[in-house]
Amino acid sequence: MADGGWSRKDLIGIEALSRDEITLILDTAPQFAAISERSSGIKKVPLLKGRLVVNWFYEPSTRTRNSFELAAKRLSADTLAMTAASSSSVKGETLHDTLANIEAIHADVIVIRHGCAGVPHILADRHASHIINAGDGRHEHPTQALLDAYTIRKQLRLRLGDPEATLDGLKVAIVGDVEHSRVARSNILCLKRLGAEVRLCGPSTLMPQGIAQMGVQVTANLEEALADVDVVYTLRLQLERQAKALFPSLREYIRLFQVNTATMRYAPEHALVMHPGPINRDVELSSEVADGERSVILDQVSNGVAIRMAVMHLLVNGGGQE
Ligand code: NCD
Numbered sequence: 640m641a642d643g644g645w646s647r648k649d650l651i652g653i654e655a656l657s658r659d660e661i662t663l664i665l666d667t668a669p670q671f672a673a674i675s676e677r678s679s680g681i682k683k684v685p686l687l688k689g690r691l692v693v694n695w696f697y698e699p700s701t702r703t704r705n706s707f708e709l710a711a712k713r714l715s716a717d718t719l720a721m722t723a724a725s726s727s728s729v730k731g732e733t734l735h736d737t738l739a740n741i742e743a744i745h746a747d748v749i750v751i752r753h754g755c756a757g758v759p760h761i762l763a764d765r766h767a768s769h770i771i772n773a774g775d776g777r778h779e780h781p782t783q784a785l786l787d788a789y790t791i792r793k794q795l796r797l798r799l800g801d802p803e804a805t806l807d808g809l810k811v812a813i814v815g816d817v818e819h820s821r822v823a824r825s826n827i828l829c830l831k832r833l834g835a836e837v838r839l840c841g842p843s844t845l846m847p848q849g850i851a852q853m854g855v856q857v858t859a860n861l862e863e864a865l866a867d868v869d870v871v872y873t874l875r876l877q878l879e880r881q882a883k884a885l886f887p888s889l890r891e892y893i894r895l896f897q898v899n900t901a902t903m904r905y906a907p908e909h910a911l912v913m914h915p916g917p918i919n920r921d922v923e924l925s926s927e928v929a930d931g932e933r934s935v936i937l938d939q940v941s942n943g944v945a946i947r948m949a950v951m952h953l954l955v956n957g958g959g960q961e
């Protein structure tokens with residue numbers, strides 16, 4: 640990225656992105672947020688007019704799929720949705736063949752979610768269309784991390800009254816089921832690249848081995864984790880991905896790790912509460928805090944559309960068109 644523009648064909652993960660590339664995406668999003676916020680007139684721009692965006696989801700998803708679909712529509716693209724059950728994978732077709740068939744109808748952008756880590760990368764290497772990773776196994780979920788960083792930056796700028804404020808030196812605690820979370824991995828990479836300090840907190844059975852090598856602090860003590868943080872990022876307890884019970888009981892988990900009104904007292908007044916959704920209400924996060932004043936969870940959802948519009952625009956138009 641020599642000239643400050645965008646040159647990548649695909650968005651596979653945060654790992655490959657430089658701080659400048661992440662910042663370019665975050666800086667491109669506000670103009671798209673403004674389009675969705677229009678109170679009158681047309682809530683669309685023609686930047687992807689006539690292009691075909693295919694949402695290809697092998698795993699259940701409502702919010703991410705809807706967010707990508709709406710982002711594509713707001714850019715005036717045509718959209719097609721494919722789920723695992725409706726694609727020919729159930730008839731034995733390989734992913735490459737399925738994608739070759741999608742490309743034969745001149746798709747431009749493929750948004751893919753798959754249970755296996757690495758699938759978006761393998762497809763992007765062999766195919767000409769723009770591939771966006773919407774979550775691959777436990778590996779990465781880059782647009783989630785980007786919308787989270789955008790939400791944090793926006794809230795920080797509002798609080799400080801400084802439109803140039805950055806995440807440098809900001810402290811973020813990620814609490815819960817890190818082991819099964821691609822959201823945690825992408826967020827650690829993204830937040831650290833933007834200069835924030837990241838702490839992880841959860842039961843040791845839900846903490847991937849060697850995770851500290853990503854340059855994060857790890858603790859099983861919630862009070863310690865939340866002391867002086869700016870953001871408390873709660874993760875969903877991914878019960879469907881747990882082959883065996885990884886902690887003694889849900890009651891025990893709630894007692895030690897639930898983010899609620901009492902445990903939020905460990906954190907400073909200004910600390911924000913975030914969650915990627917869907918929430919297990921009153922498990923990892925109490926309803927009172929999820930719906931409370933410090934929660935920016937619905938702001939995350941709104942910002943998701945703007946971030947995904949920014950990503951699709953940059954991939955297809957190279958950031959060169961306004
Ligand atoms: C996350 C996911 O699917 O990785 N959700 C999302 O994208 N909205 C996190 C989760 O399922 O807990």
